[in-house]
Each structure stands twice: as structure tokens, then as C-alpha cells.
Amino acid sequence: MATQDCAVSKAAKAKETIDQFLNVSLDIAVTGKTGSGKSSFVNLFRGLSNDDDGAAPTGVTETTVKRTKYDIPTMSNVNIWDLPGIGTPNFKANKYLKDVKFKTYDFFIILNSERFTENDIMLAKEIRKRNKNFYFVRSKIDIDISSEQKRPGFNEQDVLDKIRKYCERNLNELGNAKVFLISSVDLGKYDFEKLQKTITDELPVHKRSALLQAWPVCSAATLEEKIKLFKGLIWVASIASAGITVVPVPGTSVACDAAIAFLFLLRCYYAFGLDDRSLKRLSEKVNKPLLEYRAESKFANAIQKKEVTTLHVGASVIAMSTVADLFSLFPGVGSAFAAGLSLASTQCLLTEGLNELANTARVIRKVAGLDTIE
Structure with a gap:
């Protein structure tokens, strides 16, 4: 009887582990100023093009006027939230976290296609005060590379290093803030895989499997x-x-x-x-x-x-x-x-x-x- 009880106990624990693996929720917040590429990033993460049915709307004007939840088509328990940019008319900087319902999210991705602003830095400080993680992502790197290729003596790695150092200096007051460089059209390039590893390492253990399952297969290393x-x-x-x-x-x-x-x-x-x-x-x-x-x-x-x-x-x-x-x-x-x-x-x-x-x-x-x- 004791042996059978032990077996039942182990099975129950295993069942609990599998249920958690299949059903644990994860909510990702993506924010940034107008034109930074938030919606395109959300679509790429979800495995969609900007023209697909159900894709987040994109454009040259502010297309995200309210926080919007998008699920991952292959992972219903993982949501990625497209948030309005901080400092927009309806989302003032001093009330931003309250207005977007801060407690909803497991972590924040702060996106910008140029330099990070004072509002971005203020947001990061407030997120840190509330004991959650944030990640600075510099988007549209492929556009920068394409532009720089026309210059004499072009070297891609030099351009990437220059952009990264510029962004990090811009965020100096936060202390050792990391910046991840990503492409607007191809998540397999640049720092997207490094971003995944960093976020995974910093998530609670029970949330890590959800992120890894939902993360796009952008390289052989990610697949393995x-x-x-x-x-x-x-x-x-x-x-x-x-x-x-x-x-x-x-x-x-x-x-x-x-x-x-x-x-x-x-x-x-x-x-x-x-x-x-x-x-x-x-x-x-x-x-x-x-x-x-x-x-x-x-x-x-x-x-x-x-x-x-x-x-x-x-x-x-x-x-x-x-x-x-x-x-x-x-x-x-x-x-x-x-x-x-x-x-x-x-x-x-x-x-x-x-x-x-x-x-x-x-x-x-x-x-x-x-x-x-x-």
C-alpha cells in the first residue's frame, strides 16, 4: 500500500509539472515611441507579416492608441501586449504605468529606432522600482546598415558597435544598461537570440519554458x-x-x-x-x-x-x-x-x-x- 501511495504521489507531482509546462501564462509588454517599430516587432515575434490577418496594425503615424493584447498563434497561454508609447497624448509619462496596468506583465521590452529618450529612461527606472525587468531594444538596424553601406570603407561590425555604444551612453544614468540590436524584417539577425537568452535567464523558472516554446525559431541554436x-x-x-x-x-x-x-x-x-x-x-x-x-x-x-x-x-x-x-x-x-x-x-x-x-x-x-x- 505504501509503495502504491508513493507511486500515486509521484504521478500527481509529474502531472502538476506537465500541466504547468503546458499552461503557465506569460505576458510580454512592448512599448516605445511612435515609429519605433513596436507593432512590426509584435508581428514578427508572432510569426506574422504586417499584412496577415490578425496582425498588429503598422504605419508611419501612431497606430497603437490603447494597450492591445495579441496571443501567439501556436501558444494560447503566451500573450504579447502592444502598448502605446510613453508620453503620447493619452498616456502621459507620470501616469503611464498605472494607465497601461503595470501588474499585468512579466517583463517589458522598450523599443526605439533612434536614441532612447528621457521618457524611456524614466519608464525603466519606475519598472526597476517595482522589481520587474526591462530590456532596451534598438530596432530597424537593417535600415541603418543599408544606409551605411553606401559610405566608403563600410564595415558592418564597426557600425553595429557604434550604434550600441551610442545607445549605452545614452542610458548611462541607469548603470550598465544592455542594448539589444534587432532587424525590422529578420529576427535571425543581430541580437535577437541574445535577447532571448538574457530574458530566459532572468525569468522565474516556471516561466522559462513558456518563453522558449513561444520564441520564434530564428537559428539552429534556438531550435536545439x-x-x-x-x-x-x-x-x-x-x-x-x-x-x-x-x-x-x-x-x-x-x-x-x-x-x-x-x-x-x-x-x-x-x-x-x-x-x-x-x-x-x-x-x-x-x-x-x-x-x-x-x-x-x-x-x-x-x-x-x-x-x-x-x-x-x-x-x-x-x-x-x-x-x-x-x-x-x-x-x-x-x-x-x-x-x-x-x-x-x-x-x-x-x-x-x-x-x-x-x-x-x-x-x-x-x-x-x-x-x-x-
Whole structure:
């Protein structure tokens, strides 16, 4: 009885961990003056172009007149908020944090396409007083680079260093303020990956997985970090699934395994950028058809059809799952043995699925010419 109680306790803890992984909320605030590129940044982060349905409106005039919440199409529990610029007519500097409902957000991204203003610095100081993090992002770097290329003796790294140092001097009174340089059209360039790592390191542990899952796949390193995250959770997901088997109800293990497996692999599918929207956008960017490479993955196809449970992942896994159902009918030793078999079968399924989806994403990036083919 004590052994069974311990197993149930471990399963409950595992279930809690998986639930948190799948559902923990994250709210990101993006602010900056008119014309700094806030809305374009929000759209790029969400994997949308400025012309897509549901994209944040952009333009040369102030298009953000009230705080607006946008979800991540592939992560409903992560929201990115497009905030009006501080000091605009309806959002005075001295009342800004109250007016935009400061407590809503986990951290702030302060965006500017030129120099950071006194209002930006004041905002950062107030955020710091309230014990939240902020990140200065200098946008539209690609436009600066394009302009500087026309000058004799152009050197891209020198231009980037000059812009960074200028911004940091501008923020000197904040003390060691970091500035991240990003492109207006390509998040894979410059400091976007460094921004992700810095924010992740400074978030509470339970929020980190949400950010990493939602973050766009802008490099091979980002993809590998996502893969590592999911690999670290396979064991927990398997325990959560197997723990249900100790309840002697026919068919319970199969139903539970299916639900956990599908949600886990579905999240992998989206996090690795294998959904239609992400692949179509990437195909247009590199002018190559990429959806056909996803079609070679049985797990990607099963996820699209919501038929993960019909996959044939090997006779040994099927046999273990069948035996687990039989043993779950018997209390005590039988139930515990069934739980062990269920754990093993779920672990096999998730491992195979994760590896196949990860390899599919790697192949697509290589075919797209984004990573070197070894």
C-alpha cells in the first residue's frame, strides 16, 4: 500500500509539472515611441507579416492608441501586449504605468529606432522600482546598415558597435544598461537570440519554458535549445501517464497515454516551427517549397490529423501497452507492474516522436539554406 501511495504521489507531482509546462501564462509588454517599430516587432515575434490577418496594425503615424493584447498563434497561454508609447497624448509619462496596468506583465521590452529618450529612461527606472525587468531594444538596424553601406570603407561590425555604444551612453544614468540590436524584417539577425537568452535567464523558472516554446525559431541554436527542453520533460510526461494506470479501470492507460502524448507532441510540432503558417512563411522567405519535407514525417502527419494514437511505433511498444491494460485490472502488484509498462511504452512513443519531429525541423532548416549541411 505504501509503495502504491508513493507511486500515486509521484504521478500527481509529474502531472502538476506537465500541466504547468503546458499552461503557465506569460505576458510580454512592448512599448516605445511612435515609429519605433513596436507593432512590426509584435508581428514578427508572432510569426506574422504586417499584412496577415490578425496582425498588429503598422504605419508611419501612431497606430497603437490603447494597450492591445495579441496571443501567439501556436501558444494560447503566451500573450504579447502592444502598448502605446510613453508620453503620447493619452498616456502621459507620470501616469503611464498605472494607465497601461503595470501588474499585468512579466517583463517589458522598450523599443526605439533612434536614441532612447528621457521618457524611456524614466519608464525603466519606475519598472526597476517595482522589481520587474526591462530590456532596451534598438530596432530597424537593417535600415541603418543599408544606409551605411553606401559610405566608403563600410564595415558592418564597426557600425553595429557604434550604434550600441551610442545607445549605452545614452542610458548611462541607469548603470550598465544592455542594448539589444534587432532587424525590422529578420529576427535571425543581430541580437535577437541574445535577447532571448538574457530574458530566459532572468525569468522565474516556471516561466522559462513558456518563453522558449513561444520564441520564434530564428537559428539552429534556438531550435536545439527547444529540443533539449522537451527531451528533459519526456520522463515526467511518462510518469504522469503511467501513474493513472494504478487505477484499475479497463482502457484507462491507453486513454491517458493518448492525451498526454498528443499534447506533448503537438507542442513540439509548434515549437519547432512545423505548423502550416510557420512553414509557408519560411518557404516564401527562402523561395523554396518546404511543406513536402514535413510530409515525410509520420508524426507530423498524425498530429495534423489528430491521430497520434494510431501510430505504429514498434511491436514492443504496442505489446507493452496491451499488457499494461491487462495488468491494470489487478490491484496491488498487478497495477504497479502495469504502471511500469505504461511508463516504458509512453516514454518510447514520446522519444521517437520528439526525435522525428526534431530531425524534420533540422532537415527543413538545412534545405532552406539556413544551416550548414554536414
